[in-house]
Amino acid sequence: PSTSSEGDTIAAIVTGPQGAVSIVRLSGPEALQIAQHTFQPSGKKRTPGWQPHSHRVYHGMLRDTEGRAIDEVLLLAMLAPRSYTREDVVELHTHGGSVCASRALQACLAAGARRARPGEFTLRAFLNGRLDLSQAEAVAALVNARTAAAADSALAGMSGGLGAAVAAMRCDALNLLAELEARIDFDEDLPPMDALGLGQSLAELREKVTSALATAQRGRLLSTGLQVALLGRPNVGKSSLLNALSGSQRAIVTDIPGTTRDIVEAGTVMEGVPVSLLDTAGVREAGDLVERLGVQRSRAAAQAADIVLMIFDATEGWTGEDGIVFGGLWSVDAATEDKLHANAPGTSASASTSQPHSDNAGASDRQSDGAGVRMVSLEEEKQRGLAHRAREPSSNVSRPVPPLILVANKVDIAGDAASAQQSLPDEVRGACSEVVSTSAASGAGLDDLRAAVVNAAGLPSLNTGGRGWAVNERQAEALLRAREALERAAQSMADGLPIDFWTIDVKDALLALGEVTGAEAGEEVLDRVFSTFCIGK
Ligand code: GDP
Ligand code: ZN
Secondary structure: OOOOOOOOOEEEEOOOOOOOEEEEEEEOOOHHHHHHHHEEEOHHHOOOOOOOOOOEEEEEEEEOOOOOEEEEEEEEEEOOOOOOOOOOEEEEEEEOOOHHHHHHHHHHHHOOOEEOOOOHHHHHHHHOOOOOHHHHHHHHHHHHOOOHHHHHHHHHHHOOHHHHHHHHHHHHHHHHHHHHHHHHHHHHHOOOOOHHHHHHHHHHHHHHHHHHHOOHHHHHHHHHOEEEEEEOOOOOOHHHHHHHHHOOOOOOOOOOOOOOOOEEEEEEEEOOEEEEEEEOOOOOOOOOHHHHOOHHHHHHHHHHOOEEEEEEEOOOOOOHHHHHHHHHOOOOOHHHHHHHHHHOOOHHHHHOOOOOOOHHHHHHHHHOOOOOEEEEOHHHHHHHHHHHHHHOOOOOOOOOOOOEEEEEEOOOOOOOHHHHHHOOOHHHHHHOOEEEEOOOOOOOOHHHHHHHHHHHOOOOOOOOOOOOOOOOHHHHHHHHHHHHHHHHHHHHHHOOOOHHHHHHHHHHHHHHHHHHHOOOOOHHHHHHHHOOOOOOO
């Protein structure tokens, strides 16, 4: 996109490929003229020079440049400035499917329109002052929302909540700047400077920036969601919990240890946050205890996840095998690994107790992903591992294990839930953020578990009633720069540096704030924002 409106007329199919109706949208000074070339209204209105009224729907025939009928359509004109882009907008509602809309688009292009670039309609809305940049981003977030909570948050941003808050901060920064510059220019004529008051204004502004930044974590969670890995030795109920939490019946559950083969992924929502549950399998048919407990795979899964659920069996309490899986999460080098293997008892004997996998069950499960559950291939798993490793600063140092929640499962058949929790060694309890008792069978404790997950993710309660909007990554990055600049200004002031120094910092803050709303966004920033939109938005 370019920062200047180009004055030509753009066209795109703005609806998805499925559905009974498709819409081609035109925007620009020639939208009406192009519509007149291609659209022939039904009934009496067939007079040359016919013009649609704004915000009225007309029925008629769409024709190509040779006059051949393309489709029977509805035409809706929204004339400037009462349109999404504030330009003349014409929509042609065609029949759905892949042919009608693309032929309609072709007809519009032949009549003089240009294919719209990604996000170009919204870019024009922004350039014409209909939306600020944060609102434009909220439009994209709304369309991409995966949960109702994410959509609510996007709506709050779209109605201008964040934009207004940042505009107020810019106003404060401008006042500060005016005050400081007046000092530089006419110090002698002004009453003595109220250094205390200025310092306070700076601090207040910094506080406002900080409170906007506090919404970033929620924004991130709402848009990208959480990856939650379920770990534990075989048979503790990982697959059952995955099914119970996601409300699906797809993960294979059996009495035979080791029947969950690859990783099973299921989508669910916890307090409005989209969550991917990863059931890491674990058991290999052959190999020693460490291998069959899936220690290495658990570690890989744990390091790729945002939250780890370490599940143990409440009927048995914490066992040595649980300890091996748990200890594996922190082992960082080959030496530790060797030690683990050396400590693992009776490798060959216990290998034979592991049952062969049921291939039929595996094969049928692998194919269906309709219920939002899918098998992740080993290949994909490897790539995740590699992608993760690539982010690591050094291959010798493991990424720290993410927040860990211990889950005592099967409390429905454990006589005493409390004693299961008491069986936990201190170092295990100390390493986790919470211990929750659940029953995948009865559903007991699942709400506690969901709350623990959202809590461990550092999500301030979604239902605090306050503002609904949340800043996205780009906005957070700009706000952080603004805050740093304000901190520098406060420091310069404390150090007694000349006023010119402070003004540089306040100007930086002003610029950074302007990037959030787009008041100060250069072409580069706009490109970055609008290139993530899809065509037709
Ligand atoms: P995984 O190997 O850790 O994935 O364990 P599964 O989910 O396959 O469960 C192993 C066995 O424990 C199955 O027979 C389940 O029906 C049973 N199970 C799992 N969770 C519970 C629970 O909360 N209560 C009871 N009574 N049985 C459970
Ligand atoms: Zn399982």
